[in-house]
Amino acid sequence: MQADTCFHCGDPCDKQLITFDQKSFCCSGCKTVYEIFSTNDLDHYYELQEAAGSTPKAIEGKYDFLDNEEIVSKLTEFNDDNIEIINLYIPTIHCSSCIWILENLNKLNRHVTNSQVDFPKKTIRVTYKNQSFSLKDLVLLLAKIGYEPYISLEDFEGKKKTADRSLIYKLGVAGFAFGNVMFLSFPDYFDLGSSAASGGEYWLNEYQDLFRWMMFIFSLPVVFYAGWDYFVSAYKGLRAKLLNIDVPIALGILILFIRSTYDITFNLGSGFFDSLTGLVFFLLLGKFFQQRTYSFLSFERDYKSYFPIAITRLNQNGKEETVPVQEIIKGDRILIRNEEMIPVDGTLVYGNAQIDYSFVSGESEPVAKEIGEQVFAGGKQLNGVIEMIALKSVSQSYLTQLWGNAVFKTDKITAFQNLTDSIGKRFTIAVLTIAFTATAFWLYHDPSKAMNVFTAVLIIACPCAIALASPFTLGNMLRIFGKKKFYIKDTQTIERLAKIDTAIFDKTGTITTSQKSTAHYEGMPLTPEEESLLKNTIRASNHPLSRSLYDLLKEQNIITLDEYEEHVGKGLESSKDQINMKIGSANFVGKGSSESLLDTSIYISANNTYKGRYVFHNQYREGISSVFKNMSESMNLAILSGDNEGEKERLEALLPKLTPLYFNQKPETKLEFIKSLQDQGKKVLMVGDGLNDAGALAQSNVGIAISENINVFSPACDAILDASKFQQLYNYILASKKAMRVIKMSFIVSLLYNCVGLYFAITGQLEPVIAAILMPLSSISIVVFTTVMTNLIGRKLT
Amino acid sequence: MSVIYVLLAISLVVAIIFFVAFIVSVRQGQYDDAYTPSVRMLFEDELVKTGNEVKSKVKN
Numbered sequence: 001m002q003a004d005t006c007f008h009c010g011d012p013c014d015k016q017l018i019t020f021d022q023k024s025f026c027c028s029g030c031k032t033v034y035e036i037f038s039t040n041d042l043d044h045y046y047e048l049q050e051a052a053g054s055t056p057k058a059i060e061g062k063y064d065f066l067d068n069e070e071i072v073s074k075l076t077e078f079n080d081d082n083i084e085i086i087n088l089y090i091p092t093i094h095c096s097s098c099i100w101i102l103e104n105l106n107k108l109n110r111h112v113t114n115s116q117v118d119f120p121k122k123t124i125r126v127t128y129k130n131q132s133f134s135l136k137d138l139v140l141l142l143a144k145i146g147y148e149p150y151i152s153l154e155d156f157e158g159k160k161k162t163a164d165r166s167l168i169y170k171l172g173v174a175g176f177a178f179g180n181v182m183f184l185s186f187p188d189y190f191d192l193g194s195s196a197a198s199g200g201e202y203w204l205n206e207y208q209d210l211f212r213w214m215m216f217i218f219s220l221p222v223v224f225y226a227g228w229d230y231f232v233s234a235y236k237g238l239r240a241k242l243l244n245i246d247v248p249i250a251l252g253i254l255i256l257f258i259r260s261t262y263d264i265t266f267n268l269g270s271g272f273f274d275s276l277t278g279l280v281f282f283l284l285l286g287k288f289f290q291q292r293t294y295s296f297l298s299f300e301r302d303y304k305s306y307f308p309i310a311i312t313r314l315n316q317n318g319k320e321e322t323v324p325v326q327e328i329i330k331g332d333r334i335l336i337r338n339e340e341m342i343p344v345d346g347t348l349v350y351g352n353a354q355i356d357y358s359f360v361s362g363e364s365e366p367v368a369k370e371i372g373e374q375v376f377a378g379g380k381q382l383n384g385v386i387e388m389i390a391l392k393s394v395s396q397s398y399l400t401q402l403w404g405n406a407v408f409k410t411d412k413i414t415a416f417q418n419l420t421d422s423i424g425k426r427f428t429i430a431v432l433t434i435a436f437t438a439t440a441f442w443l444y445h446d447p448s449k450a451m452n453v454f455t456a457v458l459i460i461a462c463p464c465a466i467a468l469a470s471p472f473t474l475g476n477m478l479r480i481f482g483k484k485k486f487y488i489k490d491t492q493t494i495e496r497l498a499k500i501d502t503a504i505f506d507k508t509g510t511i512t513t514s515q516k517s518t519a520h521y522e523g524m525p526l527t528p529e530e531e532s533l534l535k536n537t538i539r540a541s542n543h544p545l546s547r548s549l550y551d552l553l554k555e556q557n558i559i560t561l562d563e564y565e566e567h568v569g570k571g572l573e574s575s576k577d578q579i580n581m582k583i584g585s586a587n588f589v590g591k592g593s594s595e596s597l598l599d600t601s602i603y604i605s606a607n608n609t610y611k612g613r614y615v616f617h618n619q620y621r622e623g624i625s626s627v628f629k630n631m632s633e634s635m636n637l638a639i640l641s642g643d644n645e646g647e648k649e650r651l652e653a654l655l656p657k658l659t660p661l662y663f664n665q666k667p668e669t670k671l672e673f674i675k676s677l678q679d680q681g682k683k684v685l686m687v688g689d690g691l692n693d694a695g696a697l698a699q700s701n702v703g704i705a706i707s708e709n710i711n712v713f714s715p716a717c718d719a720i721l722d723a724s725k726f727q728q729l730y731n732y733i734l735a736s737k738k739a740m741r742v743i744k745m746s747f748i749v750s751l752l753y754n755c756v757g758l759y760f761a762i763t764g765q766l767e768p769v770i771a772a773i774l775m776p777l778s779s780i781s782i783v784v785f786t787t788v789m790t791n792l793i794g795r796k797l798t
Numbered sequence: 799m800s801v802i803y804v805l806l807a808i809s810l811v812v813a814i815i816f817f818v819a820f821i822v823s824v825r826q827g828q829y830d831d832a833y834t835p836s837v838r839m840l841f842e843d844e845l846v847k848t849g850n851e852v853k854s855k856v857k858n
Contacts, residue, residue: 100841118831120831120833121831172824207802214806
């Protein structure tokens with residue numbers, strides 16, 4: 001078995017086999033990496049994890065823009081005359097061997113002084129001496145060992161992001177104060193200090209004031225730093241005439257603090273500082289728990305994270321120069337190398353274009369373009385060097401102008417009122433009513449207790465447990481979904497997902513897979529000799545279509561061809577035993593015109609007679625029929641495709657009857673379509689994959705991007721679903737509905753606690769120790785309840 | 799004077815030392831990446847060996 005897979009990357013070596021040092025490799029790239037590692041005593045790489053490497057790609061000329069000092073200084077985090085520090089994103093980081101080799105970069109090149117990997121973010125921070133070593137050298141070194149960094153326009157424009165750690169500080173402050181206040185209130189709990197008259201512990205009575213004022217001091221930072229956000233949020237809510245959940249929380253914190261300070265000032269009791277600090281600590285813990293957790297995924301990508309920083313422009317004298325892409329203007333002549341992305345719309349003027357638009361549309365088969373034809377921004381050139389004339393600037397291209405739409409500037413979060421806030425409104429009204437009624441009652445019966453009761457009601461009714469229910473339920477669901485390869489941006493998305501009633505799907509790349517394609521043959525049947533010749537001819541070709549057709553054809557014995565010639569951009573020609581075969585475009589094989597412009601085909605002729613053609617199809621994902629059938633029972637469905645109608649009949653056969661199918665949809669029209677549905681009051685789920693769906697994903701209530709490989713880029717969205725889990729989509733939606741039910745149940749539980757507390761409060765018997773027991777008890781039981789319930793839901797998911 | 803002042807002061811100082819240590823470690827970014835150090839720790843033996851090699855090369 002060892003002989004069949006590459007020692008370096010683990011891929012099968014069926015196309016090419018290189019044996020070196022008694023080990024087999026799938027390509028010379030992998031062998032080179034192995035050579036580099038073994039000559040530098042870094043063999044240990046392969047001991048940590050077998051076949052850990054990745055194949056280096058050809059990168060000649062790709063990083064010439066790093067010679068430009070201005071660009072380098074914008075990319076580096078720090079640079080002076082001696083040292084430069086840079087953070088690079090390396091998508092191929094995937095195992096412990098990667099960490100090990102990248103942190104040993106200094107052994108491969110002595111100019112590197114330090115390198116540190118952040119595995120969850122897939123970044124590496126490298127410090128290097130820059131006298132005789134440059135960023136370009138570093139990038140080339142990384143690319144040579146199979147860890148090519150990804151440098152995009154976003155890095156270039158982006159401000160240096162600083163991690164927001166304020167929540168951790170606040171949590172630290174609240175936890176610190178909570179612990180200390182608890183210790184300081186211990187004497188009270190055991191009722192040692194309060195009974196001064198009956199003796200009690202002498203020295204605890206003596207120092208009672210000291211204890212109490214220390215608790216006061218500890219609670220100051222909790223109220224005015226850690227809990228400050230609640231006041232801000234409540235104030236904002238009130239100003240917008242909204243009673244959100246933060247209003248009763250802020251009220252509770254404020255009353256707790258004032259009442260406690262009042263109590264200790266006039267020596268009426270020890271105050272509720274323990275409940276106060278505990279409350280803020282638990283609330284912040286909830287906030288911390290629902291923070292997003294996928295640092296290796298980004299949900300906010302626009303075209304800038306796909307596009308290169310700089311591109312090669314040919315100036316009037318025909319000389320190459322590297323310019324940042326923003327500087328490209330209409331009429332510039334641009335050189336695009338193999339594997340480079342086309343940054344602007346333009347006309348092809350030289351070379352054989354094989355353009356892969358998979359970033360844009362999800363379509364994996366490359367499209368051939370001839371000189372004079374238009375090429376669009378976002379495509380990737382796959383076949384050698386091409387030259388083109390820009391027709392537009394970067395931000396005005398067909399694809400990129402989509403980002404000018406207002407939908408990319410509005411935030412979905414602000415437009416949505418979550419369940420907790422809508423409960424908060426009724427809750428606040430109820431609590432205030434009870435507080436005032438009880439106060440009125442006591443004013444009549446025993447005015448001395450009235451103020452006591454009023455504050456006690458507000459303290460005990462502080463909706464800590466309600467505020468915790470949603471973060472813990474949804475936060476846990478988020479993690480459960482994450483384990484099932486459904487990566488959701490934030491907890492609120494789950495709430496929105498639970499309310500979906502309409503689902504719109506993109507076709508190519510979303511409900512079809514780009515991994516496999518199928519083809520069928522149309523035309524005169526081929527003789528066995530011809531079939532054998534066909535397979536052997538395309539075996540030698542590296543064209544992507546040839547490769548896919550090769551994998552589809554039956555096994556044939558390997559024969560030696562008499563003649564073989566590859567006409568770049570047209571097709572292949574070969575002969576064996578008096579059969580002369582031409583394989584390629586319709587023109588090339590002598591079939592006047594293409595039969596249909598709607599599909600991708602390979603045409604075949606033998607001895608100058610046209611035989612037939614292989615038509616390629618997308619293969620639909622497994623189980624899509626049943627997914628659509630189940631979903632159609634509870635929601636409206638539609639297909640919104642950017643492609644032509646070529647697949648209409650096949651789709652109609654697969655999907656439930658009367659599913660609306662829309663073809664030839666532009667990115668903008670997709671967006672408008674979603675908008676019109678929302679104007680009818682629908683809650684729309686958009687499932688897409690390419691950049692052309694980006695507008696629709698942003699406009700929809702929930703945008704889910706399907707991704708074959710989550711490390712590869714997907715457009716801005718609310719959630720990323722691994723393609724292998726597509727069948728589970730409906731179950732995930734149902735699970736989020738169940739999660740919302742769990743939240744409602746925990747609201748009821750916490751209301752029960754509140755009723756018990758209110759009994760003590762209204763009757764005027766609320767002792768600090770009761771508050772101190774009830775508050776953590778309710779919070780912890782809610783946390784336990786929601787965690788158990790969500791894990792039960794999660795267990796049923798696959 | 800009561801010993802309680804001394805005890806309170808000591809407990810407070812100890813608590814504050816830990817609190818400051820926590821804040822400093824967060825500020826240094828020690829909690830930003832909670833995964834990689836767990837893997838890196840397992841490389842230690844190799845790194846020590848190579849560390850010596852690098853040093854001896856420098857000396858030569």
